[in-house]
Amino acid sequence: MSDSGLRHRMGKITLTVRGPDRRARTDAEVTVAQQRxxxxxxxxxxxxxxxxxxxxxxxxxxxxxxxxxxxxxxxxxxxxxxxxxxxxxxxxxxxxxxxxxxxxxxxxxxxxxxxxxxxxxxxxxxxxxxxxxxxxxxxxxxxxxxxxxxxxxxxxxxxxxxxxxxxxxxxxxxxxxxxxxxxxxxxxxxxxxxxxxxxxxxxxxxxxxxxxxxxxxxxxxxxxxxxxxxxxxxxxxxxxxxxxxxxxxxxxxxxxxxxxxxxxxxxxxxxxxxxxxxxxxxxxxxxxxxxxxxxxxxxxxxxxxxxxxxxxxxxxxxxxxxxxxxxxxxxxxxxxxxxxxxxxxxxxxxxxxxxxxxxxxxxxxxxxxWWLPATTMRTDADGKLTVEGFLGDYTVATGAGTARFTIDAAETSATVDLA
Structure with missing residues (x-):
């Protein structure tokens, strides 16, 4: 994940993670993993x-x-x-x-x-x-x-x-x-x-x-x-x-x-x-x-x-x-x-x-x-976390459910809802 010669293959996304009730999951432990x-x-x-x-x-x-x-x-x-x-x-x-x-x-x-x-x-x-x-x-x-x-x-x-x-x-x-x-x-x-x-x-x-x-x-x-x-x-x-x-x-x-x-x-x-x-x-x-x-x-x-x-x-x-x-x-x-x-x-x-x-x-x-394995992370007080990795498809999961997201740009943001 640290090869500077492959920066064009990588991106960063700031996620707002919400639960099934559509409320932000603040200060929550989540598992992020690359899928593809x-x-x-x-x-x-x-x-x-x-x-x-x-x-x-x-x-x-x-x-x-x-x-x-x-x-x-x-x-x-x-x-x-x-x-x-x-x-x-x-x-x-x-x-x-x-x-x-x-x-x-x-x-x-x-x-x-x-x-x-x-x-x-x-x-x-x-x-x-x-x-x-x-x-x-x-x-x-x-x-x-x-x-x-x-x-x-x-x-x-x-x-x-x-x-x-x-x-x-x-x-x-x-x-x-x-x-x-x-x-x-x-x-x-x-x-x-x-x-x-x-x-x-x-x-x-x-x-x-x-x-x-x-x-x-x-x-x-x-x-x-x-x-x-x-x-x-x-x-x-x-x-x-x-x-x-x-x-x-x-x-x-x-x-x-x-x-x-x-x-x-x-x-x-x-x-x-x-x-x-x-x-x-x-x-x-x-x-x-x-x-x-x-x-x-x-x-x-x-x-x-x-x-x-x-x-x-x-x-x-x-x-x-x-x-x-x-x-x-x-x-x-x-x-x-x-x-x-x-x-x-x-x-x-x-x-x-x-x-x-x-x-x-x-x-x-x-x-x-070139892969982000299952990694434990924590959301902040607004339910946000930043994920950096190779361009591709990922999941974020808690005990409340799982959501999918994609890293497809150098830097972007998205809101995901666990289900």
Whole structure:
């Protein structure tokens, strides 16, 4: 609670505490406790689709993360202890492998299960050229675009109120020139341009749910992405946040390079979301590998040395991100090693379900250093007390009842009624 470099993440509120009779509780002992961070500490929720929604015997395996972990209670406890935002998979090819038969019911159950536990849910992605349904192949471009527009409206409108944040378009920089597998979206992007597809994604999603938070997201963090963002903004497309992927299978680049990266994209005045973050706890992927997907090995174990490095680097990485005022959330890509992307030991939990040092280190930040635990305080002669802490949701309680309040500004005041 004393890190001066995170003052922009903190606030202060002066509460007037009243009892059920609406009279001020003067000189009263109360318990104040934090319940949730305003900052988005996220992880993928792919694991929960089968566990909560039930297995889908006629569909393909979940790509890019997910697990056969059978214990929902144990997995849920580990996940919910740290994270308040979840990314759920809406890859077209796995969501609708057969035309007209989308995986709506299972994803709805999963999103609702998370939302009921106070988790903000994001859908990923609306438009992407990878994990495409085979039934799109052979259709003319007009029909492909029409179906893509229908998909966007159906998803964003259908899940409105339950999922109000979406990666509107994923990896548009490479989309027109992607050559690693046949798909129907790359020819569309090549023929009509990146900005056309970005506009389509954002405008269709915005029309379906005007309250939605919509991201552009990419792994290519070069000047090409900056040029695309500038072109899109100049074209009048409204972007709510910029997504930056940081899969660090080849090692943590360090705070200086990370801050330079954040500064480059913060200059657009938009919130930054670190949408896909990984740090491995085994050997590092060789530096000469350009496309991470090209590194396929039969066994990539987690090691004690790697786990110690991962724990140290995850603390450095999260401290660096929270110190930058433009960053609104960081989404880690997978809780466990089981079923992890590329088979990498990138989880915070080992394949056997035991916690790695990185889990404990992150817990010490999110629920320790950056958290206000249950604290006994006393109101003054006017029933007032001042609470200072990280931006987020809190409770104040006495024997007469409990009230909720939010710290959302540098300094503010509010009256709460116990019930």
């Amino acid at each position: 961070h305003a900052f988005g500490f996220g992880n993928i929720g792919f694991d929960f689709v089968d566990l909560v929604g039930g297995a889908r015997p006629d569909g393909p395996a979940q790509p890019f993360g997910g697990t056969d972990q059978p214990d929902l209670d144990r997995l849920g406890e580990l996940w919910l202890n740290l994270f308040n935002t979840a990314t759920l998979p809406f890859y077209w090819g796995s969501y609708e492998p057969r035309r007209g038969a989308p995986d709506t019911e299972r994803l709805t159950k999963t999103a609702r299960w998370l939302a009921e536990r106070g988790v903000t849910v994001k859908g990923h992605p609306l438009v992407w050229h990878t994990v495409q349904p085979s039934w799109l192949l052979g259709l003319d471009l007009d029909e492909v675009e029409r179906l893509q527009r229908v998909r966007i409206r159906d998803l964003v409108g259908g899940f409105a109120g339950l999922i109000d944040t979406w990666d509107a378009i994923n990896e548009a920089v490479i989309m027109p020139v992607f050559a690693n597998g046949e798909n129907a979206i790359t020819p569309l992007a090549r023929a009509r341009g990146r900005i056309h597809l970005v506009r389509m994604a954002f405008e269709e999603a915005r029309a379906a749910n005007p309250a939605a938070t919509l991201l552009i997201n990419d792994f290519d963090l070069s000047s090409a992405y900056e040029c695309l963002i500038e072109g899109v903004l100049e074209a009048g497309v409204r972007i709510d946040a910029i997504g930056l992927q940081t899969h660090m299978h080849q090692g943590y680049p360090g705070e200086e390079r990370m801050t330079e990266l954040l500064d480059r994209f913060a200059r657009y005045g938009l919130p930054l979301h670190l949408t896909e973050t990984t740090l491995v706890s085994g050997h590092l992927m060789p530096a000469e590998i350009e496309d991470l997907n090209d590194y396929q090995i039969p066994h990539w174990p987690s090691t004690p040395e790697g786990e110690a490095r991962q724990a140290e680097e995850i603390v450095r990485h999260y401290r660096c991100l929270l110190a930058h005022p433009a960053v609104r959330s960081v989404n880690y890509w997978g809780l466990t090693d089981r079923g992890a992307w590329l088979g990498a030991p990138a989880g915070l939990v080992r394949a056997d379900g035991s916690r790695k040092p990185s889990y404990d280190a992150l817990e010490a930040l999110i629920k320790g250093e």
